[in-house]
Amino acid sequence: MTADKDPVTGGVMPARGVSRRTRLDSWVDRYATRTHGMTASEIRALFAVASRPEVVSLAGGMPSIDGLPLASVADSVSRLLATRGASALQYGSGQGDPVLREQICTVMALEGIQAHPDDVVVTVGSQQGLDLVTRIFCDPGDTVVCEAPSYVGALGVFRAYESAVVHVEMDDAGLVPEALRHALASAAARRAPVKFVYSVPTYHNPAGVTLTAQRRTEVLDICAEFDVLLVEDNPYGLLGFTGEPMRAMRADESERVVYLGSFSKTFAPGLRVGWVLAPHAVREKLVLAQESATLCPPTMSQAVVSTYLAEHDWCGQIKAFRELYRERRDTMLAALTEHLPAPVRWTRPDGGFYVWVQLPEGLDAQAMLPRAVTARVAYVPGTAFYADGLGSRHLRLSYCYPTPERIREGVRRLAGVIAAEVELRETFGASLPPGAGAQHTYERPGPDQS
């Protein structure tokens, strides 16, 4: 059984081309309209190749969980099953375990959030949180405003609910407030119903930038001015490389912010335990949506997380993760500086998993990907992070999973690929097909993220 890695999650993808049955889809005229927007990425087949061990993948977003105290977690879980197995394996609350919801409030307190466990809904990873939030708010054609670029999984959800996505530019200080104001005013003028602003303000995926404290206030003020909800997606908030955790936007505004949290990066993604903290009335709708979607989130996973938080030094573990990722970030930035020539630019993340790279003018990251894979390095082309087909001059590199040694080697290979592309373009110039990589424009000049 071939285990192909998903380009985004790094998870195992279904084997391709192994089915003996090649047939037309006899139900093709029966699908819902939303289903026509669900298409497998064109780069998926390529990533099947990229998952070979000789390829350095700087594409995946898998956390590096080898450092978890697995033997000790195994002991806790064993004791949990032996002593409370009948409840840990039984149906639970649609809202999630009350004890875990209290613990989640303790976790969020690290980011300055004061919350009541009643306002927390446990979800099947924060991906499902995003799905449920979009489900309760978005009719087809409704508008969601989000950063440019934006988390590919969020764009997939918005597409699945047939939402219209309006991208707003970012720079090194995160979402540009004036651009947000402009986008919301423009939507209001068009009478386009903006259901929420979706943002990853801290250690952005894929851009690697963080919204400054001052801008957080401005963004919240703008949301208030336009009476729009803000969805703060914060899976990386505790994985900063310097000082105290960044104060969450939800810490300063409880009635206008829906906060998405996750244990996928601070503990383990395979449990699929995330949460939504929402204003009370919204929370009630989310619970009803959760019951319809799954009856209840996995009880066993919740019990494992709850036990882990109660019995292990989870803060110490997060500190260990931070150090691990900081070393890898440092390695990647040093390798980029060493190997990549001046016209290439990149962001310098203070936390999280990703570096966002801008290629020299004329280069197209998606067109270049097959050559990169041939050179045994993989990344995610920037277009994946835009709903509008832009981003072709960008690519996302992740340093979360590969070892420092592999990171160095991967960047070295990537540099070779880029240099060859630049040379090709310099030699043949305008006779080459025009790169789709022309700089995009939003309502203000494009981002400068290097």
Added chain:
Amino acid sequence: MTADKDPVTGGVMPARGVSRRTRLDSWVDRYATRTHGMTASEIRALFAVASRPEVVSLAGGMPSIDGLPLASVADSVSRLLATRGASALQYGSGQGDPVLREQICTVMALEGIQAHPDDVVVTVGSQQGLDLVTRIFCDPGDTVVCEAPSYVGALGVFRAYESAVVHVEMDDAGLVPEALRHALASAAARRAPVKFVYSVPTYHNPAGVTLTAQRRTEVLDICAEFDVLLVEDNPYGLLGFTGEPMRAMRADESERVVYLGSFSKTFAPGLRVGWVLAPHAVREKLVLAQESATLCPPTMSQAVVSTYLAEHDWCGQIKAFRELYRERRDTMLAALTEHLPAPVRWTRPDGGFYVWVQLPEGLDAQAMLPRAVTARVAYVPGTAFYADGLGSRHLRLSYCYPTPERIREGVRRLAGVIAAEVELRETFGASLPPGAGAQHTYERPGPDQS
């Protein structure tokens, strides 16, 4: 923290009335149209009371998992985490673990199904399977045809996707083929797009009846005649009380049937591991929908199920469950015969969890529920199982969770409540408000399920 039991799953419900904040919903004008259909059941508050230990709940659908070999499961899981924890806790495939999908095919083979693991998608319980199937097929206003009555969780999903539900009558032999033909012909005449027929053919929830082998063929033929997909929901198929497992409808038709399976009743619901077996092209859409909904189903839960199937006598455990539930079914039927007077009728299930009771004319199960709870017995009123408000003369009793002693006591209490209702009605007759319990009519005479 009060732990209220959900009337349907038996799971813990969010505590009611404990929030100190009573406020209006400032986002009430922002929700999607679908969200207006998501309302908490009126009987929910009542069930908060019904969850008190002195009340015998014949309402919940919780499996009785006390009999699981928890110590030995704990050992397996501990070994799993200690030796393969880094992969069991990591992101996995959106389609589900390949090894588990092979094991699922082995499980389905017990019902005569020959399937390829490629065509299986693992879901967060079969509830999520239903959610994803509806998601990919149903636009708002599309029609789903299902039994009368039908699984309350399915009706919730159809409502969440704004589907129109057409109920088709059942009798003791399950769905009535002629009524199905009539309903499909009628929908075709109205040009209403029927996206699928949803059925629980085996040990029906809530009706407790099973579609006969001959009718299975007829129903499949009718679906072929009208070129409609059949969704076969089969969580109880291996929990029959006599002889070999019933042959699944999917065993005789692979291209027109989407099959939903679950480990919630044969192993443990708290893992939330179910699956969908679908025609190949449909499966591809389901995987994309799953990735959008959760990235991947819980890896850890899948590993636990996979390990359990590999290392434990799961067939022996299912046999033990069958014997346990058969004893409880026998107890309930004997108690019903002993305590309930002639005008009350009920079904006699050959497997599964439920008995469907028809009250004497003029009685209303929902109106009677507060008096039942006062008499310390709870059930689910029949209206929960109809999309159209009918079913008020019926109620569902479950024998899966309470001990035989509690079942006997619960039925005895229920009999007292019904007798008092009958007496009240005989004494005051027509001066009472008319019971909503008038027999409903579909396109043929109503069901006879006693």
